[in-house]
Amino acid sequence: MIDIEGVSYRIGGQDILRDVSLQMGPGGVIALVGPNGAGKSTLLSLIARLNALQSGRITVNGLPVGQVADDRLARELAILPQDLTVTIRLTVRDLVGFGRYPYHKGRPSEADDALVTQALGNFDLQDLADRVLETLSGGQRQRAFVAMAYAQDTAYLLLDEPLNNLDIAASRALMARLRALAIEKGRTVVIVLHDINYAAAYADRIIALKGGMVIADGAPKQIVTEGLLRDVFETDAKVFRVDDRSVVLV
Amino acid sequence: MRIGVSLLTLTIMALASLFVGVIDLTQAEDAEIWPLIRDSRFPRTVATLLTGASLAIAGQIMQTIARNRFVEPMTAGTGQGAALGILLAVVLVPGAPLSLQMLLASGTALCSSLGFFALTRRLPPTQPLLVPLVGLIYGGVIGAAVTYLAYQVDMLQVIEIWMNGEFSGTLRGRYELLWLAGLAALLSYLVADQFSILGLGEQVSLNLGLNYRQIVLLGLIMISVVSGLTVVTVGMIPFVGLVVPNLISRVAGDNLRRALPLTAIAGAGLVLAADLLGRLVIHPFEMPAGTVIGIVGAAMFLWLLYGSRRLAG
Structure with missing residues (x-):
């Protein structure tokens, strides 16, 4: 907790x-x-x-x-910060691999490598694994960082x-x-x-x-209401119920 | 494979270096050859290799810490700080032993590196070229202070030895400190992962549980020790720490565990080649290796600046 x-x-x-x-x-x-x-x-x-x-x-x-x-x-605990500028040339696999650093401290074991491969698979990054981060789109890079946080387990x-x-x-x-x-x-x-x-x-x-x-x-379900949007965001937007879910009409 | 080929090339160059000099080994008498190699040619070759490898690695680590591709110890104040330390040692303790000079040089080099990072961490990250510019000015100011101080104590000619690196004075008994610089560079390989993570920034480092300040300090100490030792023994050699890491980064990326061995080999090769060239162009006279690299390196620096701005991040 x-x-x-x-x-x-x-x-x-x-x-x-x-x-x-x-x-x-x-x-x-x-x-x-x-x-x-x-x-x-x-x-x-x-x-x-x-x-x-x-x-x-x-x-x-x-x-x-x-x-x-x-x-x-x-x-x-792992965090994905907002600012994800990368100034060094790393491959996606390198980056995700660093997620294991808290465990191996620079000496990755085979189990670490296996977890990295699994993280790459979980986030559909296999095909990008050997690409350098700076050649990726913003979304792909983001995915790589999320995979790193995931690998942190x-x-x-x-x-x-x-x-x-x-x-x-x-x-x-x-x-x-x-x-x-x-x-x-x-x-x-x-x-x-x-x-x-x-x-x-x-x-x-x-x-x-x-x-x-x-x-x-x-x-x-309870708190996404028109009243909440008014109180929190100070905006008037309609809230509908679709498939038992609150949907804000933007 | 890549490492194998580059190591082979380096070995051939190193062997060639043993045969280049004023005395032609094929004409020399047998009794002369061994002492010549032992006392001059071998120490000189090893000195170029150690200097090149450790300066290139120091540059790589400084760039990773600064998160900027265009800085290196010899142009951003660390080398000038080292020169200041040696001058202080020589002036304050006349006849200071080499070990004291080295200690003071590393100490002042560390102070000036800390100063550099204190100055540049306030710069806007959107202007990556400001960092090397501030570094050049900062290094220039410290260099000017060294010159002024040397002028005051009538040692201008002596500081030339430290400000412009060359290897003609490397003899047995006068280069061995460089092994320490090589050792410092080798040790940095043990924390290669930690240095790579520093390159991802403070937040990512913290998230991965890295003791950010401690590793930054470790890196700066390594850079300062290498700078101090090389300036004391051979003098300042610019651009090695700048050009080599940039080239290696393009070939092998910045995961330092993979890149550092290549950086070391390429750095050693560059300085050895520069020294060989310096020994050959105006044979039997010599051109300082620092000057040769100054010319080649400055051209490469401009190419890096203008040819590939995206590398600045």
Whole structure:
């Protein structure tokens, strides 16, 4: 379980997060939604110790973030950051292979290689395995990074806006794969999404943030309503029910 | 396969190097040959190989840490910092032993590398060419300080030895420190994966549980030790650390576990070739290897700058 207790965060005198307390997992796909600047990415980066906590406490499976050794946490939790610029020439296989680094520390075993091959297969990257990352499209590169996080084989997987560069087919395929991970392997996937419809379709739970606070938290069916869109995003959009699912008419 | 061919080429060049010099080995008397090879030709050949290999690897690691293809220790302040250290050692402790010079040189080289990274980490990542430009200016400023200081203590001619690298003075007993530089480069191979991950940036490094600061510091120490040792023993040789990693990156990519051996071989080959060329063009006189590489390397640098901007990232 990810346990967040009274976390606040300020940048340059501005409140980004205000006294956020949440519990996530174990298991399931959890979507973080909210307007730009709501604090979603900051929350994710604090859980993944990419930024240091200022106040409050976060534990991942009982390990206190910020105190536990980096490599220990790397075997418990993986994050796909938003910025995926690559300045070095690596093949897809190299990149996915680095996902095993927390385990082998530079001396990969055959089991590590097997897991990398499996990750490449799971994300349809076999044909691209020996291509250099910079020759790939944005979506393909994104997929390679997700495969790296997958190869890290952690109970918790955090993804910051992974659908940014993806077309509709790739977006649906990625979300379906994440969903399968949660169902078949009991992983917890925490994902920042902009498109409420994807959240409603694929998440078990949606957490809506605004102004650094949790405004709504619950199953998509219950909380994706016209009222929520007005409160959180300050926009008037109609919400319909299609196939027992809430759909926002954009 | 690739490694095999390049190693074979390097061996042939190294053997040839044993036969190039003012004294023609085929005409020399038997009793002369062994001491000549032992005291001069062999040390000189080994020195070029060690210098080339370790400088190329230092350049590769510096580029990975800076996440920029256009930096290398000898043009971004590290080499100049090393020269400053040697000068300080010579001025403050007259008759300073080589080991003290080396220690101070590595220390000041580390300080100036830290300064370089402190300066460049604030630069906008959208302007990759700013990093090498700032490096050139920064290195130039430190170099100017060295010249000024040397002028004050009347040592201008002495610093020429460190500022322009060449191998004519490498004799038995005067090059052995370079083995340490070679060792530092060899050790970096043990943490090749860690260095590669650094190249993916701080966030990815943290995510993979890498102790980012510790590995960056380790890399900078390695670069500084190599710079300090080469500047003390043979002087500054520019562009090796720049051109070689760029070429190898195109052939073999940047997974350092695969690239570093090739980088080492190519670096050794380049410096050896430059030294051989320097010994041959105006035979029986010599042109410094640093000058030869300065000419060849500057041309290659311009080609890299203008020919392939996309490599800057």
